[in-house]
Every structure is written in structure tokens, then in C-alpha cells.
Amino acid sequence: MINKFYIVAAVFLFTAVVIRSEPVFTGQKAFDYLIHQTDMGPRNPGSPGHQACLDWLIHQGRLLADTVVVQRFTGFNPYGDSDIPMANVIYRYRPHIKKRVMLMAHWDTRPVADLDLFDKDLPIPGANDGASGVAVLMHLAELFKQYPPTIGIDLAFWDGEDSGRPSRPEEFAQGSRFYSRNQIEPVPQKAILIDMIGDADLKIYYELYSLKFAPKLVTEIWKIARDMGFSDVFIPLQGPMVYDDHVPLSGKGIPSINIIDFQYPRAGLNYWHTHEDTPDKCSPQSLEIVGSVLLKWVYSQ
Numbered sequence: 001m002i003n004k005f006y007i008v009a010a011v012f013l014f015t016a017v018v019i020r021s022e023p024v025f026t027g028q029k030a031f032d033y034l035i036h037q038t039d040m041g042p043r044n045p046g047s048p049g050h051q052a053c054l055d056w057l058i059h060q061g062r063l064l065a066d067t068v069v070v071q072r073f074t075g076f077n078p079y080g081d082s083d084i085p086m087a088n089v090i091y092r093y094r095p096h097i098k099k100r101v102m103l104m105a106h107w108d109t110r111p112v113a114d115l116d117l118f119d120k121d122l123p124i125p126g127a128n129d130g131a132s133g134v135a136v137l138m139h140l141a142e143l144f145k146q147y148p149p150t151i152g153i154d155l156a157f158w159d160g161e162d163s164g165r166p167s168r169p170e171e172f173a174q175g176s177r178f179y180s181r182n183q184i185e186p187v188p189q190k191a192i193l194i195d196m197i198g199d200a201d202l203k204i205y206y207e208l209y210s211l212k213f214a215p216k217l218v219t220e221i222w223k224i225a226r227d228m229g230f231s232d233v234f235i236p237l238q239g240p241m242v243y244d245d246h247v248p249l250s251g252k253g254i255p256s257i258n259i260i261d262f263q264y265p266r267a268g269l270n271y272w273h274t275h276e277d278t279p280d281k282c283s284p285q286s287l288e289i290v291g292s293v294l295l296k297w298v299y300s301q
């Protein structure tokens, strides 16, 4: 009798565990991917770290996605070489399904530390500005492999986002610009960019291009964040206007928003585009909050 009870209880427990199994975004797993990238050194186009990171992105994609598209193109660095091989890497899930969304981040890092006081002409580590967005996408890729969403997903890793000179938007976002002119069918109906979301002191305000291009999507994301208890991070107030990878896409028919914490770390102190953009200024918790919101959004589509 007792044995039978234990068997029934074990079966019940096992069933409950299986039924309740759902994807959970783990900040530490994403943070390990952030460290993996900074360990390669700066990933500015043309550098050894850039080549290593490209190889890693392609290798991971073959393990985790249904198909991987590598879009190679020639970019430029206004601070250096005029012709540099660059590549966008796009992980596709259910590549034939028309109903699809895109999540995206830039994987390159800035070739100069123009906002630092020292060594301005040396490349930055890019822990937050570069690695953080890729880290979240990479952990999402793992979860999409384990728990295939019913819609189509494109995870886009853009190259050549951060090589431009200040006040020259046409020199930035080279990879997303190339994709916008060379879109892959079926094309996603909407897209979400994440950039600089690793900041340990994370505060994300409405970005103004996003409000112009896809206001409903902005509201949707901030509402999910509120429902999950993240209103202290996703703050429902207007913030900066940041020219970023979501601008070329929105201009070519894919309404896109940017989830970005542009004040890194806070007013009066700046690590952005300096040698201080290192992993110790970022946190697993920040990656977890943004990753969890994106995960919830994808599975609610």
C-alpha cells in the first residue's frame, strides 16, 4: 500500500514538473556570455577580437538556430581604414513562417574611446555597449532552441554599429543599414533592439525615435515590464532620442523600437565610449530583467 502511494506520488510530481516546465531567463547565463565576449578583447571591425567573435556567433548559431544567415559586406571606419570586411549574423527560427518578429543587438564595439580622458584612439572593451545585448540574445537563442516559439523569430547581430564620428549618424549603424537594403524573406513585421542594457544601475526610458516609429510596441513592452514588477527599471517617461540600428529598419518598412539605457551609469558620471565600459559595471540582474521581458513578449505573440 505504501509502495503504491509513493509510486502514485512520484508520477504526480513528475507530471506536475513536466507540465509546469516553461522557459526561464537566467541572468547569470547571459552574463557568462557577456564575459565570454570581453575575454576576446575589443571587437572593433578589423581586430582579432572581431574575427574571434564572428566565428563564435556563427558557431553558436549552428548549434542553436534553425538556420544561420551571414551577410558579409564592406564597411568603413572613419577613424581608420576605409574598407573593412564586416558581417551581420542572423539566427532564424521557423524560417518559412510569415508571422515573425526580430530581436536585435550590435556585436561590434567602438574602435575609439573618444569620451575617455586617456588613450582616446584605442578601442573600448564594450561590456555594456556591445556585449550586453548580444549576451541577452544568445541566452534567448538557447531558450528558443529548447522551447520553440510558434511564430517565426529572427535574432539579428549587427556589425558596424559603433564606428561613426559624433553627430554623423550616416557613419553609424552600417550593418542594420545593409540589412535594410537586403532584407531576408519572409520579413519580420516588427523588431526590438536592445543596446546598453547591462548597466548595473539600469534605468530605461522611452526612446523618442521608438515612440515615433512604433508607439504601440513601446506601450506593450513597458506594460509587460510593469506587470512583472519592473517599473523601477522600465520607467514610463520620455527619455533621449538615440540614433541606433532601429532607425534604418523603421525607415525601410520594419517598425522598430530601441530598449536602451543611455545614461551609463548615471548623471554626472560616464563610462560610455570610455575604457571604463567593463563587466564590473554591468550586472546579471540587469540582463535578467530585460531578457525576461523579451521572453514574455515573444511567447505572448
Ligand SMILES: [Zn+2]
Pocket (backbone or CB within 6 Å): 110, 129, 162, 273
Ligand atoms: Zn556605442
